[in-house]
């Protein structure tokens with residue numbers, strides 16, 4: 113069989129989105145990857161099979177998804193999971209009691225909850241630092257630190273970390289750097305190319321892109337760590353079913369053009385909000401008012417599709433606006449083709465509402481979809497009238 117990760121290396125991202133990991137099915141010629149809805153596989157003799165024994169261990173639809181994600185992130189290996197949290201949990205099983213992790217202090221609420229309320233009970237300790245400042249990352253490294261964990265851009269504050277500089281810090285300390293690349297997607301940022309060791313995604317968001325499937329993935333280059341993670345994936349069993357793998361693969365085909373539309377629409381909406389008299393501030397990496405605008409331009413191929421903002425009248429006005437939008441649906445999650453609006457403090461970030469990392473209750477987060485930008489602006493304008 114041809115090795116797509118080698119033969120396709122020089123193709124452009126739009127082309128890879130459509131073709132990565134997907135070959136006509138050898139049995140039938142089916143152009144689309146079949147949904148191999150099976151738990152087990154016939155063996156010719158004891159232990160003699162075509163590479164598949166049992167679907168927790170391997171399933172051909174999942175193999176196609178894993179190959180696609182490895183190629184899109186420019187990595188050698190990928191492993192798919194039943195959710196982003198399952199991927200992060202499995203990754204953390206690489207570590208042992210007594211180990212220490214340095215994490216950004218603005219990570220996904222569910223990740224913070226997993227670290228503090230699940231993993232910490234197994235004797236792994238976490239320090240949280242403002243990762244916009246790489247000196248704070250290096251100062252937090254101890255003799256028992258094994259991992260740096262980052263998101264960039266973060267959710268919902270859209271803070272960035274210089275990945276190249278952090279990778280150098282990790283290399284010098286002899287520890288791993290893992291990046292949750294959910295917000296940028298490989299269309300905008302490929303951390304492995306900046307010497308990051310491990311990339312994680314919630315494929316529920318931009319990768320799947322249609323708000324119809326939950327999933328996660330780990331991508332990496334290191335053969336030994338891959339072997340350990342592959343063992344853990346099978347041993348723990350937090351794997352996605354073939355139908356979910358199929359849906360995620362279908363979403364991936366339009367990742368490149370969706371991200372272009374998300375970025376274009378989000379840029380227009382960020383400008384509209386910036387000029388709006390009721391708005392206190394707008395956070396968007398594509399605005400030159402963003403404190404890390406230069407890093408965003410250097411590190412990312414586009415500003416992304418998430419815009420956060422605060423109204424001058426704060427929480428009461430915010431609660432009013434999220435009820436009045438008609439095109440923007442009030443909902444958690446992000447990264448789908450449809451636009452969503454939410455209040456992070458009581459919704460997605462409820463798990464940190466009482467911690468030191470609580471979000472301003474008046475902050476509104478928009479996940480900008482691929483609708484017409486003017487229609488989205490008009491919807492926000494009517495919802496914000498009289499705020």
Ligand SMILES: *Cc1c(COP(=O)(O)O)cnc(C)c1O
Nearest residue numbers: 195196197220292294314316327
């Ligand atoms: C949604 C999300 C997760 C968790 O992924 P699930 O698929 O919901 O389990 C992790 N990190 C980030 C940045 C996310 O947005």
